[in-house]
Amino acid sequence: MFDVLQVGQQHGTSTDRSRIGAEPVLLSLSPTIVGSRGGAMVTMRSGQAAQAALREEHWQEMERFGDFLTDEDLAALPQTIRDGLIGVRRPGGMRYPAFQIVNWGDGTKEVPPAWLQLVELLAPAGWNDEFLILWTSAPNAYLEGASPAQTIQSFPTEVTAELRYAAERAIPTRPGGPGSWQ
Numbered sequence: 001m002f003d004v005l006q007v008g009q010q011h012g013t014s015t016d017r018s019r020i021g022a023e024p025v026l027l028s029l030s031p032t033i034v035g036s037r038g039g040a041m042v043t044m045r046s047g048q049a050a051q052a053a054l055r056e057e058h059w060q061e062m063e064r065f066g067d068f069l070t071d072e073d074l075a076a077l078p079q080t081i082r083d084g085l086i087g088v089r090r091p092g093g094m095r096y097p098a099f100q101i102v103n104w105g106d107g108t109k110e111v112p113p114a115w116l117q118l119v120e121l122l123a124p125a126g127w128n129d130e131f132l133i134l135w136t137s138a139p140n141a142y143l144e145g146a147s148p149a150q151t152i153q154s155f156p157t158e159v160t161a162e163l164r165y166a167a168e169r170a171i172p173t174r175p176g177g178p179g180s181w182q
Contacts, residue, residue: 068095084111086129099149102156112156142166
């Protein structure tokens, strides 16, 4: 259900005189989308709904290109690799972005040290695994349009200066500081 309002409509209560005695109707400044998730009603502003739709589109694109490992894929990997991975619950089970693993030229696989360093560097942001994966897999202007995941695959042994700079700017530290919207 969409609460679509006319342009220029003011926030407040309805003053429609034909409804004398009726309860006032609260008007909103922005459209609201109401739906359900897991049986519970969810209300979000249109901006939040657009962000959620973009996140879901990003997840589906990564799944379409096979950029995820499943629980079955992980079972075939050594414990030392599994311990360094983060995942997200998706329809059909847990998914683990494949960019967390590097294939060395000799055929061995490993969680790149740069990935572990980046996760540690971003820890002060307090992001959940889903947001961390989304940020890491999205193009980044500080990396000339490459994603942090692509940078890690290109330079797996340590976080580059450019990636460190991008990460530091993503972490909200104080109002008006790097990573702030103020």
